[in-house]
Amino acid sequence: MSHPRTIVNVNGIDYRWPLRPVVVVCIDGGDPAYLRRFLADGTTPNIARFVREGYAAVVDGSMPSFTCPNNMSIITGTPTSKHGISGNFYLDTRTWEPVVMTGPELLRGDTIITKFAEAGAKVVSITAKDKLRKQLAKGLDVSQGHVSLSAEFADRATLADNGIDNALQWLGMSQPGMYSMELSLFVLEAGIKLLQEHRPELLYLSLTDWVQHKWAPEEEGARTFYRKLDDCIGRLAALDATVALTADHGMSDKSNEAGEPKAIWLQDVLDARFGKGQTTVICPITDAFVAHHGALGGFVRVWLRGTEVTARQVIDHIAGIDGIEMALDKDTACRLFDMPPDREGDVAVVARQDTCIGGSAANHDLSGLKGHRLRTHGGVSEAKVPLILNRPLNDAYRAKVASQTLKSWQVFDFAINGTL
Ligand SMILES: [Zn+2]
Secondary structure (H helix, E strand, O other): OOOOOOOEEEOOEEEOOOOOOEEEEEOOOOOHHHHHHHHHOOOOHHHHHHHHHOEEEEEEOOOOOOHHHHHHHHHHOOOHHHHOOOOOEEEEOOOOEEEEOOOHHHOOOOOHHHHHHHOOOOEEEEEOOHHHHHHHOOOOOHHHOOEEEEOOOHHHOOHHHHOOOOHHHHHOOOOOOOOOOHHHHHHHHHHHHHHHHHOOOEEEEEOOOHHHHHOOOOOHHHHHHHHHHHHHHHHHHHOOOEEEEEOOOOOEEOEOOOOOEOEEEHHHHHHHHHOOOOEEEEOOOOOOOOOOOOOOEOEEEEEEOOOOOOHHHHHHHHOOOOOEEEEEEHHHHHHHHOOOHHHOOOEEEEEOOOOEEEOOHHHOOOHHHOOOOOEEOOOHHHOEEEEEEOOOEOHHHHHHHHHOOOEHHHHHHHHHHOEO
């Protein structure tokens, strides 16, 4: 491993040259409730050792508590107000079309891995779903020995696009299914093998939350996954790496006693009061894979299309609905949650922990839930995530955690600058 001993500045934060490889694992949907349970009952001995010998806390993630905003916060080390990725979708008010937010051109600022790569480090970014891959590796030149891979498209990885080809053969795994725990395990196994063979300075491994959408902490499927996850985490640490664990968001049960989604159909509510075409509700959790949550989350945005309706009227009409925790105008929401105003709706709506919010009932396909209770995320109640390091904090960062509220997007900072 080369040691240029340079400081790398990314989006205003100085990072020292890593003393040993740094691996950041984003346990997608890794609500603190899972680790609370599995640390207590001995399912995750390696992570338990990190908690004993390193550092562990529950910290704030970015709002809304969705996958894209939080992954981009982690990889840039900045809040959503800086990097601009405010959801999986936002509404372009010039065309009134929803825009998918996965394009690298929508990401503002630099990623930590790309800036380190430009400074001479070898870097690796592996994701479960391909939708995150390009944005995470914004500006990264994979022809220089770096890797940018997704488990989803592992079977079609090429040296030119991903920095690796024949990935399945190389790893000795078959192509994992989109809805499987193997999709996450592939990411971890590929990270372990790349660490063994190439010892890159930085690795970012981002999993999928299929397991957490499907199973509560007390269900056996969740335990099976965390046992396998813990084994992989232990093998990463055994390769003399600094290993940091965090999550993009938590996960809450949002079903009623009958096991059906406890949903507020906000577009229907607003249409009934103000008339069709006056408002547009966008559910920023939506992506191409909605079978496990039916595009229902804990946070939606309302854009005003007509001239007759004001944000105040919308807020006054919905704030008292049972299950709505907050209905905020754009300025208040952006100030409170550190979000970018140009990609915020006129009203931001946050659901209570036990409730989810959708658009029109007719537009949500819930057949994919197939008798499963709805577990999903997006609100403040799912914005608490773990931050765990396998090595103890140094004095400077011990002082830091004593004096400030930690954010999950400081995970690279803590892993690179904050450990002994
Ligand atoms: Zn997620």
